[in-house]
Amino acid sequence: xxxxxxxxxxxxxxxxxxxxxxxxxxxxxxxxxxxxxxxxxxxxxxxxxxxxxxxxxxxxxxxxxxxxxxxxxxxxxxxxxxxxxxxxxxxxxxxxxxxxxxxxxxxxxxxxxxxxxxxxxxxxxxxxxxxxxxxxxxxxxxxxxxxxxxxxxxxxxxxxxxxxxxxxxxxxxxxxxxxxxxxxxxxxxxxxxxxxxxxxxxxxxxxxxxxxxxxxxxxxxxxxxxxxxxxxx
Amino acid sequence: xxxxxxxxxxxxxxxxxxxxxxxxxxxxxxxxxxxxxxxxxxxxxxxxxxxxxxxxxxxxxxxxxxxxxxxxxxxxxxxxxxxxxxxxxxxxxxxxxxxxxxxxxxxxxxxxxxxxxxxxxxxxxxxxxxxxxxxxxxxxxxxxxxxxxxxxxxxxxxxxxxxxxxxxxxxxxxxxxxxxxxxxxxxxxxxxxxxxxxxxxxxxxxxxxxxxxxxxxxxxxxxxxxxxxxxxx
DNA sequence: ATTACTAATCGCCGAGTAA
DNA sequence: TTTACTCGGCGATTAGTAA
Numbered sequence: 231x232x233x234x235x236x237x238x239x240x241x242x243x244x245x246x247x248x249x250x251x252x253x254x255x256x257x258x259x260x261x262x263x264x265x266x267x268x269x270x271x272x273x274x275x276x277x278x279x280x281x282x283x284x285x286x287x288x289x290x291x292x293x294x295x296x297x298x299x300x301x302x303x304x305x306x307x308x309x310x311x312x313x314x315x316x317x318x319x320x321x322x323x324x325x326x327x328x329x330x331x332x333x334x335x336x337x338x339x340x341x342x343x344x345x346x347x348x349x350x351x352x353x354x355x356x357x358x359x360x361x362x363x364x365x366x367x368x369x370x371x372x373x374x375x376x377x378x379x380x381x382x383x384x385x386x387x388x389x390x391x392x393x394x395x396x397x398x399x400x401x402x403x404x405x406x407x408x409x410x411x412x413x414x415x416x417x418x419x420x421x422x423x424x425x426x427x428x429x430x431x432x433x434x435x436x437x438x439x440x441x442x443x444x445x446x447x448x449x450x451x452x453x454x455x456x457x458x459x460x461x462x463x
Numbered sequence: 464x465x466x467x468x469x470x471x472x473x474x475x476x477x478x479x480x481x482x483x484x485x486x487x488x489x490x491x492x493x494x495x496x497x498x499x500x501x502x503x504x505x506x507x508x509x510x511x512x513x514x515x516x517x518x519x520x521x522x523x524x525x526x527x528x529x530x531x532x533x534x535x536x537x538x539x540x541x542x543x544x545x546x547x548x549x550x551x552x553x554x555x556x557x558x559x560x561x562x563x564x565x566x567x568x569x570x571x572x573x574x575x576x577x578x579x580x581x582x583x584x585x586x587x588x589x590x591x592x593x594x595x596x597x598x599x600x601x602x603x604x605x606x607x608x609x610x611x612x613x614x615x616x617x618x619x620x621x622x623x624x625x626x627x628x629x630x631x632x633x634x635x636x637x638x639x640x641x642x643x644x645x646x647x648x649x650x651x652x653x654x655x656x657x658x659x660x661x662x663x664x665x666x667x668x669x670x671x672x673x674x675x676x677x678x679x680x681x682x683x684x685x686x687x688x689x690x691x692x693x694x695x696x
Numbered sequence: 697a698t699t700a701c702t703a704a705t706c707g708c709c710g711a712g713t714a715a
Numbered sequence: 716t717t718t719a720c721t722c723g724g725c726g727a728t729t730a731g732t733a734a
Contacts, residue, residue, distance in 0.1 A: 244484065244511060247727085251477060257561050269698070278477055280729055285700060304698055322558035328490050329555055480708080503718070513710050518719060537717055 250321060251277050252287045253296065253314050262315055265300070265307040316390075323391040332462035337386055339376035341445075341454045342435055348373030352439065356400040356407060361439070364395050365412060365423055369439040373425065374417075376456060377435050386436060389413060389426055392462045399428070412439075416459040418448050424460060483554060484510050485520045486529065486547050495548055498533070498540040549623075556624040565695035570619055572609035574678075574687045575668055581606030585672065589633040589640060594672070597628050598645060598656055602672040606658065607650075609689060610668050619669060622646060622659055625695045632661070645672075649692040651681050657693060 255276055259266050274284030288308070291297035296314035300307045327333065351357060352371040362368045378386050392413060399409035412423040415438065422440035438444060438458075450456060488509055492499050507517030521541070524530035529547035533540045560566065584590060585604040595601045611619050625646060632642035645656040648671065655673035671677060671691075683689060 247480065248477075254557065254561070258557075262561070270700085271698085282700075282730080283728055286727085289700080301699080306699080318558065318561060322555075322562055324487065324491075325551065325555035325558055328487070328495070328551065502716095515711080515719075516709055519708085522719075534718080539718080 245317065248277060248279065249287065249291070250317070252284070252291065253310065253318055256297070256308055256310055257315070257318055261308050261310045265298075265309040267305050267307050269305055319388075320391045323388075327393075327462070333388070333392060334462070335385060335388070335460040336458065337378060337382040337460075338455055338457050339378040339382065339436070341450050341452050341456060342375045342377040343452050344373060344375040344435075344437075348375070348437060348439075351407070354402060354407060356402050357397065360397050364397065365439075367441040369423075370441060370443045372443065373437040373439055374422075374444040374450075375435050375437055376417075376458065379434065383434055386460075389424070389460065389462075390430070394426070394463055395423070397425075414461045414463060417444065417456050418450070420444065420447055424458070478550065481510060481512065482520065482524070483550070485517070485524065486543065486551055489530070489541055489543055490548070490551055494541050494543045495551075498531075498542040500538050500540050502538060552621075553624045556621075560626075560695070566621070566625060567695070568618060568621070568693040569691065570611060570615040570693075571688055571690050572611040572615070572669070574683050574685050574689060575608045575610040576685050577606060577608040577668075577670075581608070581670060581672075584640070587635060587640060589635050590630065593630045597630065598672075600674040602656075603674060603676045605676065606670040606672055607655075607677040607683075608668050608670055609650075609691065612667065616667055619693075622657070622693065622695075623663070627659070627696055628656070630658075647694045647696060650677065650689050651683070653677065653680055657691070 252273065255273065256262075256266065256268075259268070269281075270285035270288060271281040273288065274281045277284065288297065288299065288306070291314070292299050296311055296317065298309045298311060323333070349372045352361075352369055352373065358368060389411075392411075394411040394413045397410045397412060400407055408427055408429050410425050410427045412425055415422050415424045417438060417440075420440065422438045422444060425437045425439055440447070445451065448456070485506065488506065489495075489499065489501075492501070502514075503518035503521060504514040506521065507514045510517065512520075521530065521532065521539075524547070525532050529544055529550065531542050531544060556566070582605045585594075585602055585606065591601060622644075625644075627644040627646045630643045630645060633640055641660055641662050643658050643660045645658055648655050648657045650671060650673075653673065655671045655677060658670045658672055673680070678684065681689070
């Protein structure tokens with residue numbers, strides 16, 4: 231019998247030991263946006279470990295795809311990968327929440343027409359039962375898509391690190407349906423939820439569900455600009 | 464021959480292993496403001512370690528003065544000490560600076576008369592030479608004291624975690640002069656520096672130096688309200 | 697000088713268990 | 716049940732070097 235599908239997909243295994251310290255040091259020295267020239271000895275000194283240990287961390291980080299090393303025989307040029315920055319940002323957000331409380335975010339976007347996928351997914355009982363239970367309502371069977379551009383897109387990407395309401399993936403009809411995380415939102419003042427699928431590949435469109443058909447309730451049509459307020463839970 | 468006095472006093476030894484993870488977990492569960500009842504097994508589960516390892520961490524944290532445990536024989540009530548929160552806040556600030564850049568802070572306070580100590584310290588050559596070299600000017604031999612109250616006092620306390628311009632301690636005339644950290648500031652629009660001595664015991668008065676006598680340059684007198692803008696470097 | 701391998705050592709983890 | 720000790724094992728770290 232397989233394990234229950236209650237696993238929380240987006241909670242990565244916590245990086246162990248001084249891995250984060252090394253990544254943070256490199257980021258502080260600018261390896262997040264430019265290549266940085268450092269010897270393993272220098273890295274070790276700053277973290278408080280031997281040259282050998284520092285070197286092993288650097289090698290391990292490269293193997294895990296968190297660090298790019300271009301070895302110039304003498305010295306190595308180090309730069310962090312986007313995955314490493316994601317890791318650091320998740321860590322940052324964990325601390326931020328401690329001292330600043332749940333995050334909020336306001337952005338604007340334009341209503342876009344989807345491909346009708348939303349209706350298909352939101353008619354799957356596996357999703358409906360979870361939405362009803364965890365959001366407190368049965369969503370209207372269809373999503374409202376909002377296209378986000380430019381700087382706002384980057385900000386909206388931060389929700390990937392937020393804690394929200396989990397919707398678990400499941401198997402049905404011989405295929406797999408992925409999980410997602412939901413965040414309470416107000417669109418033009420109307421309560422709804424942003425749906426952030428686990429398998430998101432940095433799109434410029436975000437999806438919303440609500441108890442009613444948002445296009446009628448707001449009301450809005452394609453290309454109308456809407457204002458969204460998000461709240462971490 | 465002793466080591467050069469260039470040591471940076473306020474950089475603590477980095478906590479090792481999963482110490483920070485345990486502290487952060489406890490803070491997330493509310494141990495920062497209330498006592499939290501948790502078994503060592505529960506702590507271990509959440510961090511991903513055994514009951515024994517978690518227990519060792521709890522015992523070690525208590526020994527280091529970071530955690531208060533009131534053992535009720537069956538279960539322990541855990542609460543973090545201010546020192547632990549300081550540690551977490553320092554960690555938070557390190558990450559914050561990565562993603563948000565140097566911190567800024569604006570507050571108001573009232574000009575207060577000091578005890579004339581400022582003049583004494585600022586006439587010590589050991590300080591003067593460092594100020595001249597690292598601040599870029601020879602300060603007027605006297606500090607302007609500003610009294611801060613209420614919520615602003617808490618915010619000003621955050622500079623303890625900032626990175627600033629170091630002034631190192633030294634020995635002279637048979638006594639010890641402590642180090643300090645300086646931060647660029649604007650008081651009522653006039654450039655100056657806030658001096659944060661290493662040995663500060665949460666006072667409600669902060670000291671400023673400038674190239675000229677600030678009381679004349681602004682001008683201000685005792686009990687006048689001044690507005691200060693701080694900038695991390 | 698570097699990086700990074702090997703060997704010896706250290707220390708942390710988890711199992712077992714006492715109180 | 717708890718907390719928390721001892722002990723065996725193994726992964727991590729450092730010293731010594733090779734390249």
